[in-house]
Amino acid sequence: MHILITGGCGYTGTILTNDLVDLGHKVTIVDTQWFGNHLIPKKNLEIIKLDIREHEKIPLEKVDTVIHLANIANDPSVELNSKLSWEVNVLATQKLIENSLKNKVKQFIFASSGSVYGLKEEKEVTEELSLVPISTYNKTKMIAERVLMSYKNDIKLHCIRPATVCGFSPRMRLDVSVNMFVFQALKFKSMTVFGGDQIRPNIHIQDLIDVYKHFVLNRDLPNGFYNAGFENLKIIDIAKKVTKLIPSEIIIKKNNDPRSYRQNSNKLLETGFKRQFSVVDAIKELKEKYESKIFTETEKCYTVNWMKKLNL
Numbered sequence: 001m002h003i004l005i006t007g008g009c010g011y012t013g014t015i016l017t018n019d020l021v022d023l024g025h026k027v028t029i030v031d032t033q034w035f036g037n038h039l040i041p042k043k044n045l046e047i048i049k050l051d052i053r054e055h056e057k058i059p060l061e062k063v064d065t066v067i068h069l070a071n072i073a074n075d076p077s078v079e080l081n082s083k084l085s086w087e088v089n090v091l092a093t094q095k096l097i098e099n100s101l102k103n104k105v106k107q108f109i110f111a112s113s114g115s116v117y118g119l120k121e122e123k124e125v126t127e128e129l130s131l132v133p134i135s136t137y138n139k140t141k142m143i144a145e146r147v148l149m150s151y152k153n154d155i156k157l158h159c160i161r162p163a164t165v166c167g168f169s170p171r172m173r174l175d176v177s178v179n180m181f182v183f184q185a186l187k188f189k190s191m192t193v194f195g196g197d198q199i200r201p202n203i204h205i206q207d208l209i210d211v212y213k214h215f216v217l218n219r220d221l222p223n224g225f226y227n228a229g230f231e232n233l234k235i236i237d238i239a240k241k242v243t244k245l246i247p248s249e250i251i252i253k254k255n256n257d258p259r260s261y262r263q264n265s266n267k268l269l270e271t272g273f274k275r276q277f278s279v280v281d282a283i284k285e286l287k288e289k290y291e292s293k294i295f296t297e298t299e300k301c302y303t304v305n306w307m308k309k310l311n312l
Helices: 013-022 075-080 082-102 136-149 177-188 205-217 235-245 279-291 303-309
Strands: 002-006 026-031 045-049 065-068 107-111 156-162 164-166 190-194 199-204 224-228 231-234 249-253
Touching: 002 013, 013 026, 013 205, 065 082, 065 205, 075 082, 075 136, 075 303, 082 107, 082 136, 107 136, 107 205, 136 156, 156 205, 164 177, 164 205, 177 190, 177 199, 177 235, 177 279, 190 235, 199 205, 199 235, 199 279, 205 224, 231 235, 235 249, 235 279
Parallel strands: 002 026, 002 065, 026 045, 065 107, 107 156, 156 224, 164 199, 190 249
Antiparallel strands: 199 231
16 A cells, blocks of 8 residues: 655654554655654655645655644644644645545545544543634644545545654654653653643554554544544643652642643544553653663754744
């Protein structure tokens, strides 16, 4: 199978690309490489350094499946330049699906976000609930979903709504909650928790990658939205899980953002997907990788700071 991945050099994309190539698929990557390229050249892997806004240059001929990961990710990054975010997250997505149809691509998998639901009182946040996005980032994801779904009768279309991702990747991120706490505990022997009672859904990076692979291998699954998050945890409880493996102090500070998010992923599990990893697995892995010097802190580990440095 020929798979094109936008954002294939990213935090999730790097591992997903390696897995798909190792499974014997031909993979083409389209990525700006703002955060570098950690992919090792392999047979059946083509890497194109390209901004997805240059949609006419994206080679879609003879592509079977598009996995669309490229985006301006998370609330703070989007707030840096809302125009850029709408162009990348929405307009480029529309062009990509239109060009995919023109080239007879059979399947389109979209990386949306579990944050599109906004604040919900329900403990079981399922795909049937209304979307009430409360940030520009959430709004770009919701609008992109609606644009894509207008083509649902013309192509196999799966929109994945991931929880907050955790775990190691060659393109490392230290600005997501679990990873951030582990790094603080390892480096400073303390973690700063703002508030702590906020609830966040979490997913191990390898489970998320396996979700995308699951839909590639089961293309005939019904079109639509699928939550991908398995552990709804209070921020303070994430920090406590870290202290059990990395002795460290928890410093609690006042929080001005009391928002809580939850997810229920039963719909995904009912398709036959099996979750294999946990937040604790991510903590153990990150500790091992850091102590083995497999990753170190760099400016590129922090999305917002690096984007500011690039003047994006």
